[in-house]
Amino acid sequence: xxxxxxxxxxxxxxxxxxxxxxxxxxxxxxxxxxxxxxxxxxxxxxxxxxxxxxxxxxxxxxxxxxxxxxxxxxxxxxxxxxxxxxxxxxxxxxxxxxxxxxxxxxxxxxxxxxxxxxxxxxxxxxxxxxxxxxxxxxxxxxxxxxxxxxxxxxxxxxxxxxxxxxxxxxxxxxxxxxxxxxxxxxxxxxxxxxxxxxxxxxxxxxxxxxxxxxxxxxxxxxxxxxxxxxxxxxxxxxxxxxxxxxxxxxxxxxxxxxxxxxxxxxxxxxxxxxxxxxxxxxxxxxxxxxxxxxxxxxxxxxxxxxxxxxxxxxxxxxxxxxxxxxxxxxxxxxxxxxxxxxxxxxxxxxxxxxxxxxxxxxxxxxxxxxxxxxxxxxxxxxxxxxxxxxxxxxxxxxxxxxxxxxxxxxxxxxxxxxxxxxxxxxxxxxxxxxxxxxxxxxxxxxxxxxxxxxxxxxxxxxxxxxxxxxxxxxxxxxxxxxxxxxxxxxxxxxxxxxxxxxxxxxxxxxxxxxxxxxxxxxxxxxxxxxxxxxxxxxxxxxxxxxxxxxxxxxxxxxxxxxxxxxxxxxxxxxxxxxxxxxxxxxxxxxxxxxxxxxxxxxxxxxxxxxxxxxxxxxxxxxxxxxxxxxxxxxxxxxxxxxxxxxxxxxxx
Numbered sequence: 001x002x003x004x005x006x007x008x009x010x011x012x013x014x015x016x017x018x019x020x021x022x023x024x025x026x027x028x029x030x031x032x033x034x035x036x037x038x039x040x041x042x043x044x045x046x047x048x049x050x051x052x053x054x055x056x057x058x059x060x061x062x063x064x065x066x067x068x069x070x071x072x073x074x075x076x077x078x079x080x081x082x083x084x085x086x087x088x089x090x091x092x093x094x095x096x097x098x099x100x101x102x103x104x105x106x107x108x109x110x111x112x113x114x115x116x117x118x119x120x121x122x123x124x125x126x127x128x129x130x131x132x133x134x135x136x137x138x139x140x141x142x143x144x145x146x147x148x149x150x151x152x153x154x155x156x157x158x159x160x161x162x163x164x165x166x167x168x169x170x171x172x173x174x175x176x177x178x179x180x181x182x183x184x185x186x187x188x189x190x191x192x193x194x195x196x197x198x199x200x201x202x203x204x205x206x207x208x209x210x211x212x213x214x215x216x217x218x219x220x221x222x223x224x225x226x227x228x229x230x231x232x233x234x235x236x237x238x239x240x241x242x243x244x245x246x247x248x249x250x251x252x253x254x255x256x257x258x259x260x261x262x263x264x265x266x267x268x269x270x271x272x273x274x275x276x277x278x279x280x281x282x283x284x285x286x287x288x289x290x291x292x293x294x295x296x297x298x299x300x301x302x303x304x305x306x307x308x309x310x311x312x313x314x315x316x317x318x319x320x321x322x323x324x325x326x327x328x329x330x331x332x333x334x335x336x337x338x339x340x341x342x343x344x345x346x347x348x349x350x351x352x353x354x355x356x357x358x359x360x361x362x363x364x365x366x367x368x369x370x371x372x373x374x375x376x377x378x379x380x381x382x383x384x385x386x387x388x389x390x391x392x393x394x395x396x397x398x399x400x401x402x403x404x405x406x407x408x409x410x411x412x413x414x415x416x417x418x419x420x421x422x423x424x425x426x427x428x429x430x431x432x433x434x435x436x437x438x439x440x441x442x443x444x445x446x447x448x449x450x451x452x453x454x455x456x457x458x459x460x461x462x463x464x465x466x467x468x469x470x471x472x473x474x475x476x477x478x479x480x481x482x483x484x485x486x487x488x489x490x491x492x493x494x495x496x497x498x499x500x501x502x503x504x505x506x507x508x509x510x511x512x513x514x515x516x517x518x519x520x521x522x523x524x525x526x527x528x529x530x531x532x533x534x535x536x537x538x539x540x541x542x543x544x545x546x547x548x549x550x551x552x553x554x555x556x557x558x559x560x561x562x563x564x565x566x567x568x569x570x571x572x573x574x575x576x577x578x579x580x581x582x583x584x585x586x587x588x589x590x591x592x593x594x595x596x597x598x599x600x601x602x603x604x605x606x607x608x609x610x611x612x613x614x615x616x617x618x619x620x621x622x623x624x625x626x627x628x629x630x631x632x633x634x635x636x637x638x639x640x641x642x643x644x645x646x647x648x649x650x651x652x
Contacts (some may be wrong), residue, residue, distance in 0.1 A: 343421020
């Protein structure tokens, strides 16, 4: 019966005779062809099509820390030749403490087959192959299948099989780009490799990852840190513990979210980067941040965040409330500290979860992303207005906002302390403190567990002063006892909160597209609007550039503008040295600016990037700047450029 159906298919339908799929190891395997017939002497594409059950995966040519690559052994008629398996781009699957390169859902592994020219039209050719693979979820099961495929021989050019056209097209779209304007070279160190890629057209890339062909070459689970350099990027890779051989070239594929030609074209690039004989210094500025350093930076950043203009007024009120609570002695002060810390941590965890989720979904967002939403900004403006009026004593906040009113009026419930931590975190989002930028940039390139650890230390750092005071209230001995002075202070804080509400209302109108004059946003410097193309053009000509990544909702940015960038000596220095100032405004969501930030290893603002003359590498300034610091950084960068230019002359 099957033979009769095969004959009918070959006679009446222009289709390849596909065999029934074989199921093994939670996987369905099938031998497929891109064409419906064979023309003598004309190569065509066939392949192994694997469909895995949900949560199961098979492996790439380099499986990573565990697993085995899929293999196919052909049994072809005399005169037929099969090429090598072609491997589409895999996914990195983190299985702490391991990482693997795998395919989930389904994958087609194509092979080019060349038939002999001596075939006679009218023949029926059977292609046979034995496929073996390893399918894994929590456990791994080896799979295998004996597969076959019948194709008729015809004199005319083979027609594509419409049933298989989509899967072959989608697979080709995942092949790595093999010819490109990008050039790669590598350097070695005792513990790392540094892969450098450059291009005359400096496209901005993010999500850079290297998948090596040699499974012993790198530590697959270790973070890969990318940093922006002149006309390209450097990617720092940790050496594999098992790699001891001599290395002539790094071979593999390099993955970018944007693609190597811009506009989301091919996302993977096959490279063979020759390794130079010199060692790359381990202490280079692009060396990856260690987890321990990131945790310390996060704690320090959270601690300093309390002194930022957006957090200090509200936190100071809460500390004064603690003075009242300590005197009442209704609840142990330490419990208030724990409740406040819990509110801070829960809020930071929610922020971290949202960041991880949206970035995994392909959205380029960073710290303070919620303030790019007019709805959220409008909500905050109304909230701050209510808080300020409450401090002025115009009304008592009702039961639905008991926690809110209790936080500012000194009510002593633990729920009020918890809400105080939530509110302090919400208010903190417009600010970035020193050390925070590097820690957040590290966190958002790591697996979720590591990211949550960094955000946890950030929250603990922010809550630490209040937690300390709650357990050691004697530290507040210098503060006067509760009295009428506290009422006056609350009114003063009410003025600050009212100003904050007005500021948030102004941001709301900006984001809503209203024609609102931006006070102080232009400053004394004649800023140009940032664009990737403008920056690339200036750098190609060797022009010095200063890039200010800012936003109207970033209070740290606004303070820096007043005390540093708007100062006359900074303006004169820029004009004297012909530095082109570019302003990248992130007030509203802009994925181009988010990708640019990611290119410098950051996900938060403010960020100040200084390029010296010629083709020097970018210098990142601290989050908190002064006019003197900017001028000194400019002088240092220009002196380094002059010294570098003198070196060849001195050698002669």
